[in-house]
Amino acid sequence: MRIDAHQHYWQPARGDYDWMPMDNATLARPYHPRDLEATLRKHGIDRTVLVQAAATVEETEYMLGIADASETVAAVVGWVDFEQPAHRAHLERLRHHPKFAGVRPMIQDIPDVDWMLRDDVQWGFEALVDLDLTFDALGFPQHLKNFHTILTRYTELRTVIDHCMKPQIRDHSEHTYSHWADGMRALAEDTRAVCKFSGLVTECDGWTLEALRPYAEHLFEVFGPDRLMWGSDWPVCQLEASYTDWIEAAEALTSGLPESDRSAIFGGTAQAFYRI
Known part of the structure; x- marks a missing residue:
């Protein structure tokens, strides 16, 4: 089974994609399963993991509706508000849906880099462990140290690192590369996290294989294939590549x-991690 472990469908008219620049012709348009079907067939992709792109429970419900109607969507990664302990009830309800896998707080968009360490959001990590749900870790290299703290605290949390933690390839230097590489090695060695081999092209202006290669090879070395899963990040990838x-x-x-x-x-x- 070939799986795309990270893609999106969305409808900007729903009004909750706060991060989306509405003047961007690539992003600010609806994307539905019919838009991707031919491409999936072309590349022999059997199933996909549909990941949230809006910080609302309504987004999760919207995606589960798409999953109900789409054979190719095998799992859904949704969202709950970690600042609202009452949202545990949403997790307890949603986990009974056969395609609901877990959640992704949009940590990269939160101004407070230490947000995940706050006492009032720890219930969220604890609930994911208790309910055996997945956690997609979305952040930047500046979040590496704090993710290490969280993942070594919650050792049973089923975590996947999104987009290789978005190395800043466009600003490549010995310092930026070493900071990212050392942080990823620590996560690989000290935690059970797996990693999505995705998102690299959108971190590199005018990408080339040679620009991506040292990052890819580092991931192959520290995580190994059994802890790496390819994802397209479509349609976001279209900002730099089809x-x-x-x-x-x-x-x-x-x-x-x-x-x-x-x-x-x-x-x-991906099949093992998301239990597809």
Whole structure:
């Protein structure tokens, strides 16, 4: 089974995509399963993981409705408000949906870099452990240390790091690379987290395989194929590359790995993590 472990469908007219620039022709338009079906078939993608893009419970309900009507959507990563302990009731309700996997707080968009360490949001991590739900860790390299704190505190939390923690490839320097690489190694060595091999092209202006290669090879080294899962981040990837461009780049970057390792990255790891 080949799985796209990270993609989005959305409808901007719903009005809760606060991050979305409404003058951006690529992003600010509806995206539905019919827009991706032919591309999935072209690349032999059997199933996808649909991930939230709005910080509302209504977004989660919207995505579950899409999943109910779409054979290709195998799992949904939604959202609850970690600042509202009463939202545990949403988790307890949603977990009974066969395609609800877990949640993703949009930590990259929260101004307080230490937000995840606040006492009043710890119930959220605890609830995910109690209810055996997944946690998509969305952040930037500046969040690496705090994610390490959280993931070593909640050792049973089923965590996947989104978009390789968004290394700042466009501003590549020895310092920025080392900060990211050391932080990712610490997460790989000290926690059970897996990582999405996704989002790299949108962190690199005018990307090339050679610009992406040191980041990819570091991930292969520290996480290994059984803890890496490929994701398109479509349609966001289209800011820098088409779906085809990125999957072909990812296939080129993994071409030196054994076939069993590539099978894990392009399906097996996601299948195990999201229990598809």
